[in-house]
Structure formats: C-alpha cells, structure tokens
Amino acid sequence: MRRRKLLLSCVLISCARYSCAVEFNSEFLNIDDNDGVSLEKFARAQYAEPGSYLLDIMVNQRYFGTRSIEFRSSDDGQSSYACLPEELVAMFGLKAELLKTLPRLAGGQCMDVRAIDGATVRYEQNLGRLSISLPQASLEYDDPSYMPPAAWSNGLDGALLDYRVIANHRQSTASSASGDSTLLQSYGTAGLNIDAWRVRADYQAQQESGGQDNTFNDQGFQLNRLYAYRALPSIRSKLSVGEDYLNSDIFDTFALRGVSLSSDDRMLPPNLRGYAPLISGLARTNATVTVSQQGRVLYSTTVTPGAFSIQDLSSSVQGTLDVTVREEDGTEQAFTVTTAAVPFLSREGELRYKVSAGQPRLTGSGGIEPNFIASEFAYGLPRDVTMYGGMLAAQDYLSSAVGxxxxxxxxxxLSADVTNSRAKLRWNDKTRVGNSYRLNYSKRFDAIDTDLRFLGYRFSDRTFTNFSQFVGDPESYSLNSSKQRYSVMLAKHFSWLSASLSYDHSTYWDVPSTDRFGLSLARSFSVGKLKNVNVNLSAFQTKNSQNNDSQILLSVSIPLSSSSIMSSNVQHSSSSSSSTSVGYSHDYGDGLSYQLYGGIGDNKYANAYVAKRGSIYRANASVTTDGNTYRSFTAEVDSSLVATRHGVSAHGNGSNGDTRLLVSTDGVPDVAFGGQTRSDARGYAVMDGLPSFQAYEARVNMEKLPLDIDVSNPVQRLALTEGAIGYVNFTTGRGRNAYVALTQANGRAVPFGASVQDKQTSKEVGIVGEEGVVYLLGAKVGAELVARWGNAGSCTLAELPEEASMTNVARPLPCR
Structure with missing residues (x-):
C-alpha cells in the first residue's frame, strides 16, 4: 500500500512538471472515495488557477527580477495566461518596432509575447518561476552583457563609506643617519543615495612625522570633490552638479565648480564603450602605488615586489595621470601616463554630447576663476563617418575644435582633429592665437590576437594656450606649454609568448621632455615534472625633469602545488644596485595567503608578507629589513560600510563610491557567494565592484552551500545605474523533506491531487496522494504551507514535526 501511494505521488509530480494534458478517469485510480479526488490541475496543460503569484522572471535563462504576476483565464475558460505588463516586457530588450506591435490583452493591461514566432511562456510551479523564451532575432542587441534602460535599477536609498588606510613605519639602524619616519595615509569616499541621485565626497588625508631632521609634517585633511549626480536613462546621459572635474575627449581636464550634462558611454551598446586606462611598473619592495591627477588621488594601494599592473580605474578617467611608487625604504619613483578613450565613433544618426558650465577650481595661488562654458558633440553620418567638435569659452578666452x-x-x-585657441593674457594684455593637432587610432586585431589599444599623437603650436594655462599662475605659463605628445600601447599573444609594449612621450617648449617606455614578455612552459613554469621579463625606462631611471626585472615562478609557488627575481635599476631574491608563497584558498622572500641588493634583506581577504575587509601587512640600514613595517586595511533600510552592512572595499549590491539570504548566515563574500549573522552580504548599466549575475556558491540550506533562485541577474546600492533577495531556507498524512478539520483526508505550496512564495513543495499522504520536498523550517484544490478548496498545514523527515511512516498532520 505504501509503495502504491508513493508511486502515485511521483506520477502526479511528474505530470505537473512536464505538463501532461489528459482526461482523467478517477475510477482507474481504484480509490475508495472518489469524492476526495481533485485532478483539475492535471487536466489542462500549463494551467494555473487565476490569481497573483510571486515568481522569478527568467528570459532566455537570464534573471529579470522577482515580482507578482497575475494569471488570468482565457476567453474560453479552458486555459490561463500570465499577464505581462508593458513595463516588464520593456525590460526584455525587444526591438522597438516589435514592442509597439505586440498584441494587448485584458483591455490593454497585458502584452502577449506569445505572438512572437518561436516565443514561449511557461509557468514552472515547482520552482516558483516564469520562464520566457524569446528568439534572438526579436532582441535589439544579442549581447549577454547588455540590458535595455528600462531594466536598469536605481537601487535602495542609503549611505555609504569606502575607506582605505595605509600605514608605514621605517626605523633606521644606528649606522644610518636618515632617521625614523612614520607615514599614515587614508583615502576614501562618503556617499548618500536618494532615489536616482548620488551625493559623493572624495577625501584624502596624510600625516607624516620623523625624517632625517626629526621634523613633523602634518598635511591634514582635504576634500577633493563634493558633488551630486544622477543618470538620465531616457537620453542616456549623466547630470552632475558641484565640485567635479571636466570630463572631455577634446579639451584638457581641470577641476570645476558648476554643472555638467553629458552622454555616458557606459549606457551605449557594448561595442561602442571606451577603454579603461592601464598602469604598469616595477616595485623593489612592498611599495605604495598612488595614482593622482592635479593633486587629486584617484587610486592608492600596496603592491608586492616585482611587476605590477593596475587595470581597475574607471574608463571615465582621461588625461595625464601622475603615478608615484613609494618603496619601503623611503625612496620614490614618479612617472606620468597619458590616457585617452577610443576615437570618437557614433552610429549613424546618433548624437553624443557633453556640456559643462561654472568656474574652474584652483589649488594654487596667482590664478583666476572666471565663469566658463564648454561643450562638445559627435554625430554619426553615413558610411561609418563621425563628425565631432567642441567649444570652451570664458571672458577673454575661446577655444574651438573640429574633427x-x-x-x-x-x-x-581613426580620428583627426584640430583645436584653435584665442587668449588675451591678463598679465601682459597680449592676445595669443595657436592651434593644436591630434591623431587617434585604435584597433583590436582578433585574427592575429593583437590589441593596439591606443595610439595618439598631438602637436601644439608654441602660441597655443589651454584653459588651465589661461586661468593659472602666470609664472608657470610657459612651463605648461606642451609641444607634442603621443602614446602607444600594443599587446600581442603568440602560442608560445605574450608580449606588450607601451610608450608615452611628451615634449614642452621650455622644459625637458618626459618619456616612459615599457616592455613585458611572458612565457609559460613545462620541464619534466615541473608544469606551468612562468618566465617574465619586464623593462621600464622613465625620463623626466625629476628622474632618469631604467629598470629591468627577470622573474621565474615554479608551482610546487596548486597553492604553493617558488619564485626568483633578478632586478636592476640605474638609480640603485642590482638585486637578486628568492621567495616562497602559499595561498590557503580561504582568502589567507603569505609570502616569504630574501635576497641580496645593497645589503642582504628579508621580507615577510601576509594578506587576508574577508567578507567585510581586505588587509595586508609586511615587514622588511636589510639588517644594516633600516627596518620597515607596512599595513593596509580596506573596508566599506553601507546603511539602508535593511540595516548597516560592512564589506571589503574596492568601489570608491561606485556601484554595489546588497543581497539578502532570508536571515540565513554564512551563505557563500563569489570570492570571500558570505552573508553575515543577519543574513546580508554586499558585493562590490559591479559594472554600471551592464548585466551582472549574482551567484550563490552552490559548492559551499550546506546540505540543509536550500536556495531556490541561486542566480540573479540585474543592471544597476552608476553608484546604486542594488538589492536582491535569495529565497533561502534551512529546508527538509517530510512524509506526512494531511487531515482536514472534518476528519477527512485532504483530496487526492491537491497542491501543497509555500504560502509566501507560491512554490509547490508536494502533491497529495491517496488518503492525504504527501512527500514534501525542501520545505523551509518555519514556512507556512497551504494545500489547495479545486476552485476554492484550501487549508493550512500545522507546523511540521521534527521527526517527520526521519521515518518511512507518514506522520499525521492536521490541515485546518
């Protein structure tokens, strides 16, 4: 008898899952009381009782959020359909002309996507999911990273604080006269999100004491930016108000106080977005790398000895960047990197623009702050041609460009442009007129696996005056007079070698030129039992008014296991002696790693480095000594705080005020996601470093999910506007299976074929068999379960007994 009951339950569950549409004869079931049979749900394929259901929306197997979907009866009453409102269908990315012609149902309240050839809509009741399949030909862009503006979310209202603290203490030995020094630095961003508006304040603070003369230098606290901005998806633009920086593809960047409105490349289709700048170099010790622009710190972090590469700067960063590498022994190397976007390209009929107005913000003395207005545009013409130009005007100053x-x-x-300037200099009343010429080129050669990321050339007349020169200190006017500048970045991947080349060159009319050359070669091979041996050769040469230094590094790394590596480096610098080191590193795989190395340079030296990446912080520390000259200790801690209506959550920093995602696991702690991110004791976690205006998939790490925890929607897909604090809920519970027999208040068994569902989510967890017997799959602890049958029959299950999943005998359970 028990075997027959289980068999009947399994058959019904299979019919529900695979939509068997049949005409049932209850006599065939050989059930004594046919009045206790409810088979309506199996008689009609894909039929759902009219009403509202909370469902996960999946389109082409991509998540589009969880929302309440109303099911309505068809005109003949023999079937039902999901009512999809227009604002939901607009999120799917259909072609505009197709979206307009879709049939409307229920008086225009619902859109019928089933009218698209090849489209299907399926209600998967056992998963609480509405699965929609759309042919690729109906979509505007066939790109997994693209979501239309209608699908972008502004996220939650809330506040955030991203901070990074770096401390270094250097202690000189008795034989050295350089003295002890302590340096404490902090960089970060505080922010406030209100609907679509973002308020941001970038700060930097530094305190340094000691030195050869035992001096004390406190550089204090500084706000670099205080501004508000918001996305305008309807015109794919960004509005910014306050203290910011001019974002221009034509004119030089400068700090401003005012308002800006510009089209945002990140809102464009993926193939029209720009490149993020790449910064690479060499460090002799555990050094602090700081990237700044006009005194504003854009990025700062500690790096281990050897070659480093910084690739996570925003693609909106443009112009000349100042890079400082401060070693643990106190020495510094400095160089500049020129960045630029892809040459102006717009699709035919598309207009891209930027408009700014306000006053320049000066950090030094001797300058002026006149009102100004700047604008630029790019318009797509036939035959893949784009015309672009711009204008920057203030009293006694006008600069215009066309390209x-x-x-x-x-x-x-390829793009080419010319910029003309006319400036009446206030210190001598002379009018200077000059031109600046520029040529840009970029190409990714897929066929030969080569990436020529950017090649740019600019030549300026001696009489050309940019706006920073016009408003700045007269004494530095000629020092900032650029003559020519060009840069190249080339990367090539062979089957046996990877190579990259970069070169930046700038010359001025009255000061020495600046050059930066970089070359990297990498080869991976196997020798006998040694697999994946890596050999890297990096060479850099920096020449400017501050230093002239050549560096070369040869490194070899040999994996000893999947988590341990032995390495050796030989490094030479023209400003210091050569050094050789041998090191060992180990990664425990849970975010904890360490490195030990030692070598010979000016003196024998040794270093110990440890790093920990946790869910709510990132930290590292290192100790270095050469025995005769100094001992140095460096530590870095990065973290963030996010405050919303869901409380305060901490997470590892890396966003600098940018987009992030708050996730809920329904109060279940220690649910693992990507990296070291795990839900805290309240059941919340934060993922940072998300792209803006692009599809992002938040995933539960199912391999690390305990057996008693069930997540019904382990992958969620969404797109957030810039700076948003997104929010998604992973339907999580400590579920269990239960074998029970359901009895109604009148003493009769719950009808055969009734559906048992989670009342909150409408997810089906079982189908009732003969005599009210049902096997519940993945029922959440504490969830309210209901049994539904016929058109209106229902009852609520009592709390599941603790031993229900521990026995092969159906336990009696009231259903009232």
Missing part, C-alpha cells in the same frame, strides 16, 4: 572619425572596419578606427 572627423572613421570606422575602418577590419583596419580599426
């Missing part, structure tokens, strides 16, 4: 860009298809993209 043309061409998509060369297989040969890349």
């Amino acid at each position: 043309i860009g061409k998509d060369l298809g297989a040969f890349g993209a």
Whole structure:
C-alpha cells in the first residue's frame, strides 16, 4: 500500500512538471472515495488557477527580477495566461518596432509575447518561476552583457563609506643617519543615495612625522570633490552638479565648480564603450602605488615586489595621470601616463554630447576663476563617418575644435582633429592665437590576437594656450606649454609568448621632455615534472625633469602545488644596485595567503608578507629589513560600510563610491557567494565592484552551500545605474523533506491531487496522494504551507514535526 501511494505521488509530480494534458478517469485510480479526488490541475496543460503569484522572471535563462504576476483565464475558460505588463516586457530588450506591435490583452493591461514566432511562456510551479523564451532575432542587441534602460535599477536609498588606510613605519639602524619616519595615509569616499541621485565626497588625508631632521609634517585633511549626480536613462546621459572635474575627449581636464550634462558611454551598446586606462611598473619592495591627477588621488594601494599592473580605474578617467611608487625604504619613483578613450565613433544618426558650465577650481595661488562654458558633440553620418567638435569659452578666452572619425572596419578606427585657441593674457594684455593637432587610432586585431589599444599623437603650436594655462599662475605659463605628445600601447599573444609594449612621450617648449617606455614578455612552459613554469621579463625606462631611471626585472615562478609557488627575481635599476631574491608563497584558498622572500641588493634583506581577504575587509601587512640600514613595517586595511533600510552592512572595499549590491539570504548566515563574500549573522552580504548599466549575475556558491540550506533562485541577474546600492533577495531556507498524512478539520483526508505550496512564495513543495499522504520536498523550517484544490478548496498545514523527515511512516498532520 505504501509503495502504491508513493508511486502515485511521483506520477502526479511528474505530470505537473512536464505538463501532461489528459482526461482523467478517477475510477482507474481504484480509490475508495472518489469524492476526495481533485485532478483539475492535471487536466489542462500549463494551467494555473487565476490569481497573483510571486515568481522569478527568467528570459532566455537570464534573471529579470522577482515580482507578482497575475494569471488570468482565457476567453474560453479552458486555459490561463500570465499577464505581462508593458513595463516588464520593456525590460526584455525587444526591438522597438516589435514592442509597439505586440498584441494587448485584458483591455490593454497585458502584452502577449506569445505572438512572437518561436516565443514561449511557461509557468514552472515547482520552482516558483516564469520562464520566457524569446528568439534572438526579436532582441535589439544579442549581447549577454547588455540590458535595455528600462531594466536598469536605481537601487535602495542609503549611505555609504569606502575607506582605505595605509600605514608605514621605517626605523633606521644606528649606522644610518636618515632617521625614523612614520607615514599614515587614508583615502576614501562618503556617499548618500536618494532615489536616482548620488551625493559623493572624495577625501584624502596624510600625516607624516620623523625624517632625517626629526621634523613633523602634518598635511591634514582635504576634500577633493563634493558633488551630486544622477543618470538620465531616457537620453542616456549623466547630470552632475558641484565640485567635479571636466570630463572631455577634446579639451584638457581641470577641476570645476558648476554643472555638467553629458552622454555616458557606459549606457551605449557594448561595442561602442571606451577603454579603461592601464598602469604598469616595477616595485623593489612592498611599495605604495598612488595614482593622482592635479593633486587629486584617484587610486592608492600596496603592491608586492616585482611587476605590477593596475587595470581597475574607471574608463571615465582621461588625461595625464601622475603615478608615484613609494618603496619601503623611503625612496620614490614618479612617472606620468597619458590616457585617452577610443576615437570618437557614433552610429549613424546618433548624437553624443557633453556640456559643462561654472568656474574652474584652483589649488594654487596667482590664478583666476572666471565663469566658463564648454561643450562638445559627435554625430554619426553615413558610411561609418563621425563628425565631432567642441567649444570652451570664458571672458577673454575661446577655444574651438573640429574633427572627423572613421570606422575602418577590419583596419580599426581613426580620428583627426584640430583645436584653435584665442587668449588675451591678463598679465601682459597680449592676445595669443595657436592651434593644436591630434591623431587617434585604435584597433583590436582578433585574427592575429593583437590589441593596439591606443595610439595618439598631438602637436601644439608654441602660441597655443589651454584653459588651465589661461586661468593659472602666470609664472608657470610657459612651463605648461606642451609641444607634442603621443602614446602607444600594443599587446600581442603568440602560442608560445605574450608580449606588450607601451610608450608615452611628451615634449614642452621650455622644459625637458618626459618619456616612459615599457616592455613585458611572458612565457609559460613545462620541464619534466615541473608544469606551468612562468618566465617574465619586464623593462621600464622613465625620463623626466625629476628622474632618469631604467629598470629591468627577470622573474621565474615554479608551482610546487596548486597553492604553493617558488619564485626568483633578478632586478636592476640605474638609480640603485642590482638585486637578486628568492621567495616562497602559499595561498590557503580561504582568502589567507603569505609570502616569504630574501635576497641580496645593497645589503642582504628579508621580507615577510601576509594578506587576508574577508567578507567585510581586505588587509595586508609586511615587514622588511636589510639588517644594516633600516627596518620597515607596512599595513593596509580596506573596508566599506553601507546603511539602508535593511540595516548597516560592512564589506571589503574596492568601489570608491561606485556601484554595489546588497543581497539578502532570508536571515540565513554564512551563505557563500563569489570570492570571500558570505552573508553575515543577519543574513546580508554586499558585493562590490559591479559594472554600471551592464548585466551582472549574482551567484550563490552552490559548492559551499550546506546540505540543509536550500536556495531556490541561486542566480540573479540585474543592471544597476552608476553608484546604486542594488538589492536582491535569495529565497533561502534551512529546508527538509517530510512524509506526512494531511487531515482536514472534518476528519477527512485532504483530496487526492491537491497542491501543497509555500504560502509566501507560491512554490509547490508536494502533491497529495491517496488518503492525504504527501512527500514534501525542501520545505523551509518555519514556512507556512497551504494545500489547495479545486476552485476554492484550501487549508493550512500545522507546523511540521521534527521527526517527520526521519521515518518511512507518514506522520499525521492536521490541515485546518
């Protein structure tokens, strides 16, 4: 008898899952009381009782949020359909003309996507999911990272604080006269989100004491930016108000106080977005790398000895960047990197623009702050041609530019422009007129696996005056007079070698030129039992008015296991002696790693480095000594705080005020996600470093999920506007299976074929068999379960007994 009951339950569950549409004869079931049979749900394929259901929306197997979906009866009453409102269908990314022609149902309240050839809509009741399949030909862009503006979310209202603290203490030995020094630095961003508005304040603070003369230097606290901005998806633009920086593809960057409105490349289709700048170099010790622009710190972090590469700067960062590498022994190397976007390209008929107005913000003395207005545009013409230009005007100053860009298809993209300036200099009343010429090119050669990321050339007349020169200190006017500048970045991957080359060159009319050359070669191979041996050669040469230094590094790493590596480095610098080191590193795989190395340079030296990446912080520390000259200790801690209506959550920093995602696991702690992110004791976690205006998939790490925890929607897909604090809920519970027999208040068994569902989510967890017997799958602890049958029959299950999942005998359970 028990075997027959279980068999009947399994057959019904299978029919529900695979939508068997049949005409049932209850006599065939050989059930004594046919009045206790409810088979309506199996008689009609894909039929759902009219009403509202909380469902996960899946389109082409991509998550589009959880929302209440109303099911309505068809006109003949023999079937039902999901009512999809227009604002939901607009999120799917259909072609605009197709979206307009879709049939409307229920007086225009519902859109019928089933009218699209090849489209299907399926209600998967056992998963609490509405699965929609759309042919690729119906979509505007066939790109997994693209979501239309209608699908972008502004996230939650809340506040945030991202901070990074770096401390270094250097102690000189008795034989050295350089003295002890302590340096404490902090960088970060505080922010406030209100609907679509973002308020941000970037700060930097530094305190240094000691030195050869035992001096004390406190550089204090400084706000670099205080501004508010918001996305305008309807015109794919960004509005910014306050103290910010001019974001321009034509004119030089400068700090401003005012308002800016510009189209945002990140809102464009993926193939029209720009590149993020790449910064690479060499460090002799555990050094602190700081990237700044006009005194504003954009990025700062500690790096281990050897070659480093910084690739996570925002693609909106443009212009000349100042890079400082401070070693643990106190020495510094400095160089500049020129960045630029892809040459102006717009699709035919598309207008891209930027408009700013306000006053320049000066950090030094001797300058002026006149009102100004700046604008630029790019418009797509036929035959892949783009016309662009711009204007920057203030009292006694006018600069205008005009240019043309061409998509060369297989040969890349090319643009050329000329900028004219007319400035009446206030210190001598002379009017200076000059031109600046520029040529840009970029191309990714997929066929030969080569990436020429950017090649740019600019030449300026001696009489050309940029706006920073016009408003700045007269004494530095000629020092900032640029003559020519060009940069190249080339990367090539062979089957046996990876190579990259970069070169930046700037010359001025009255000061020495600046050059930065970089070359990297990498090879991976196997020798006998040694697998994946890596050999890297990096060379850099920096020449400017401050230093002239050449560096070369040869490194070899040999994996000893999947988590341990032995390495050796040989490094030479023209400003110091050569050094050789041998090291060992180990990664425990849970965010904890360490490195030990020692070598010979000016003196024998040794270093110990440890790093920990946790869910709510990132930290590292190192100790270095050469025995004769100094001992140095460096530590770094990065973290963030996010405050919303869901409380305060901490997470590892890395966003600098940018987009992040707050996730809820329904109060279940220690649910693992990507990296070291885990839900805290309240059941919340924060993922940072999310792209803006692009599809992002938040995933539960199912391999680390305990057996008693069930997540019904382990993958969620969404797109957030810039700076948003997104929010998604992972339906999580400590579930268990239970074998019970359901009895109604009148003493009769719950009808055969009734559906048992989670009342909150409408997820089906079982189908009732003969005599009210049902096997519940993944029922959450504490969840309220209901049994539903017929058109209106229902009852609520009592709390599941603790031993229900521990026996093969159906335990009696009231259903009232």
